[in-house]
Amino acid sequence: MHTPGIAAATADLTKVYGRGDTQVVALDRVSIGFREGEFTAIMGPSGCGKSTLMHCAAGLDSPSSGSVRIGTTELGTLGDRQLTRLRRDRIGFIFQAFNLLPTLTALENITLPLTLAGRRPERQWLDRVVSMVGLAQRLDHRPAQLSGGQQQRVAVARALVSRPAIVFGDEPTGNLDSRAGAEVLGFLRDSVRELGQTVVMVTHDPVAAGYADRVVFLSDGRLVDEMAHPTPDRVLDLMLRFSGGSPQTPACDARSRTS
Numbered sequence: 001m002h003t004p005g006i007a008a009a010t011a012d013l014t015k016v017y018g019r020g021d022t023q024v025v026a027l028d029r030v031s032i033g034f035r036e037g038e039f040t041a042i043m044g045p046s047g048c049g050k051s052t053l054m055h056c057a058a059g060l061d062s063p064s065s066g067s068v069r070i071g072t073t074e075l076g077t078l079g080d081r082q083l084t085r086l087r088r089d090r091i092g093f094i095f096q097a098f099n100l101l102p103t104l105t106a107l108e109n110i111t112l113p114l115t116l117a118g119r120r121p122e123r124q125w126l127d128r129v130v131s132m133v134g135l136a137q138r139l140d141h142r143p144a145q146l147s148g149g150q151q152q153r154v155a156v157a158r159a160l161v162s163r164p165a166i167v168f169g170d171e172p173t174g175n176l177d178s179r180a181g182a183e184v185l186g187f188l189r190d191s192v193r194e195l196g197q198t199v200v201m202v203t204h205d206p207v208a209a210g211y212a213d214r215v216v217f218l219s220d221g222r223l224v225d226e227m228a229h230p231t232p233d234r235v236l237d238l239m240l241r242f243s244g245g246s247p248q249t250p251a252c253d254a255r256s257r258t259s
């Protein structure tokens, strides 16, 4: 059943890797909804299941039990080809490594999901997305002629161009310096505010999480807390609480990044 206003949801999502002595419960009955037009950050200590949650929610990995839906579509009911088509048409991806095709121009990279689907870009929408990410003067450039920040802007535009139901970002600013990272995060936030896009992002960085409307925290494969209207300081305090404030934890690395 479709709940109005929910772009994607998991119900009792469990993911177990391996078996016997080497078994790892990466996700333990996680139920979460991502509201339409909302920017959510997923946080938690290394190994807590953030990427697994994102990959299962995006149909890149399959649950051991429980369910995932995008809009009204239950992913578990789809065959491989239908799942591939759903990912192509309804989900946008932004990865830490920009994943652009080096032989294509910026414009060709941006429109690649549409090209693969045999669709023409809607001119007005394409212009809007391109101008929002500030790439209008760079469309003929190939990735090697662009800075890391500009390449990630191409990846953001590529994720938005097909008007997906949801955009997933896996550490989208992990390879960028703080200025380029802030620009990319600003564009993601603009896509939520101005275009009504739904965005879900995995991050370790409380500053990045501060751009989101909501932060959810995972620990040992379980959802343990969430925060609305996060600020970097409040996020950092919560991270430190979950990590016990140990100086060896990623949370403390994060504190040094914000100070």
Ligand SMILES: Nc1ncnc2c1ncn2[C@@H]1O[C@H](COP(=O)(O)OP(=O)(O)OP(=O)(O)O)[C@@H](O)[C@H]1O
Pocket: 017, 018, 024, 025, 026, 044, 045, 046, 047, 048, 049, 050, 051, 052, 053
């Ligand atoms: N393909 C796999 N096979 C076996 N175990 C896996 C696999 N993928 C992930 N895991 C395990 O599942 C758990 C959750 O991993 P996951 O990558 O989702 O964590 P994460 O929170 O994204 O970590 P990080 O912040 O370090 O990227 C970890 O214990 C990890 O070792």
